[in-house]
Amino acid sequence: MSAGREWPLWEVFVRAKRGLSHNHVGSLHAPDARTALGNARDVYTRRQEGVSIWVVPAAAITASSPDEKDPFFEPAADKVYRHPTFYEVPEGAEHL
Amino acid sequence: MRNETPLDTDVSAYAVRLGDDALVLAQRLAECSSRAPALEEDIALSNIALDLLGQARALLTYAGEIEGARGPGGVPRQGSRSEDDLAYLRSEREFTNCQLVEQPNGDFAVTMARQLFFSAYQLALYRRLVASADATLAGVAAKGVKEVAYHVDHAGGWVVRLGDGTDESHRRVAAAVEQLWPFTHELFEADELTGRLAGAGVGVDSSELAIAWKEHVGGVLSEATLKCPPFGETAGWRPAGGRRGVHTEHLGFLLAEMQHLHRSHPGAKW
Numbered sequence: 001m002s003a004g005r006e007w008p009l010w011e012v013f014v015r016a017k018r019g020l021s022h023n024h025v026g027s028l029h030a031p032d033a034r035t036a037l038g039n040a041r042d043v044y045t046r047r048q049e050g051v052s053i054w055v056v057p058a059a060a061i062t063a064s065s066p067d068e069k070d071p072f073f074e075p076a077a078d079k080v081y082r083h084p085t086f087y088e089v090p091e092g093a094e095h096l
Numbered sequence: 097m098r099n100e101t102p103l104d105t106d107v108s109a110y111a112v113r114l115g116d117d118a119l120v121l122a123q124r125l126a127e128c129s130s131r132a133p134a135l136e137e138d139i140a141l142s143n144i145a146l147d148l149l150g151q152a153r154a155l156l157t158y159a160g161e162i163e164g165a166r167g168p169g170g171v172p173r174q175g176s177r178s179e180d181d182l183a184y185l186r187s188e189r190e191f192t193n194c195q196l197v198e199q200p201n202g203d204f205a206v207t208m209a210r211q212l213f214f215s216a217y218q219l220a221l222y223r224r225l226v227a228s229a230d231a232t233l234a235g236v237a238a239k240g241v242k243e244v245a246y247h248v249d250h251a252g253g254w255v256v257r258l259g260d261g262t263d264e265s266h267r268r269v270a271a272a273v274e275q276l277w278p279f280t281h282e283l284f285e286a287d288e289l290t291g292r293l294a295g296a297g298v299g300v301d302s303s304e305l306a307i308a309w310k311e312h313v314g315g316v317l318s319e320a321t322l323k324c325p326p327f328g329e330t331a332g333w334r335p336a337g338g339r340r341g342v343h344t345e346h347l348g349f350l351l352a353e354m355q356h357l358h359r360s361h362p363g364a365k366w
Binding site: 007 | 139140143246257
């Protein structure tokens with residue numbers, strides 16, 4: 001297959017069981033959505049890894065860039081009060 | 097313990113027949129391993145091969161159990177055959193698979209057309225076999241019917257994509273259909289064995305599967321913009337004989353590759 005005619009790339013998300021969310025498990029090539037779903041079933045769920053699959057065209061994903069790492073994520077680093085564990089649980093509220 | 101009845105012998109032969117179909121096609125598909133046109137398709141074909149191998153193991157094991165459990169006079173037989181004995185130590189004339197499954201992989205279009213033709217037959221068969229009076233055959237069919245439904249879907253999708261694709265893919269899949277079509281008639285030929293077993297509520301009269309098969313495959317071919325060749329009485333060349341152990345020249349080579357390790361090193365294990 002010539003490079004210019006490669007099948008598009010798809011990102012695959014699998015839900016391991018009911019109640020859990022879909023997790024990204026990898027990617028694959030396929031000519032269309034239906035085939036991508038079939039391929040995902042064959043490549044990523046043959047050891048009973050899942051009960052539901054999503055495939056998303058990789059081109060449709062907007063991702064943060066490593067260059068934006070500092071402005072995006074650095075400001076959260078010194079704000080420990082955003083974690084619930086920062087606060088002491090008041091007396092009498094044991095099962096909070 | 098009751099004696100082995102004529103029905104037991106029939107059930108054993110029937111399980112071998114169904115098992116041989118699955119085993120030979122599994123071996124054919126395994127030849128594609130690492131050679132499919134795309135990595136994703138490589139894994140898909142291996143998955144199908146492994147599904148078929150699982151069915152073959154269950155069926156051949158069962159066939160061996162029946163023939164081993166009760167010899168004449170109800171005496172347990174010595175040297176009953178295991179699944180491995182049946183798979184690796186029978187000669188070509190003792191295999192009773194249909195000739196369709198032993199046909200070479202050819203190009204990808206041939207591999208997919210063969211899969212569609214066989215899987216559509218197997219799906220119709222297993223759907224009926226789940227109601228078999230024989231609990232083991234019914235169990236194998238119930239498990240297999242889900243696997244085979246996917247095989248049909250996968251192969252059918254490719255036949256449509258190739259047929260309704262480029263000029264080149266259309267030409268190739270049309271040639272594949274023409275090449276393999278004659279071998280599909282054998283799938284629906286009833287013989288004395290299927291007649292007796294259908295009568296006993298154990299097996300399926302294969303001629304009854306033809307209508308469902310024709311409808312299914314005809315629908316796929318039409319969607320693929322392919323011509324459906326003549327079927328039934330109007331068909332031309334109708335090779336047959338696989339159920340009696342008469343095969344095309346291809347099966348011998350397949351068995352040589354499949355069996356040589358076991359025959360060279362009896363009892364070899366991973």
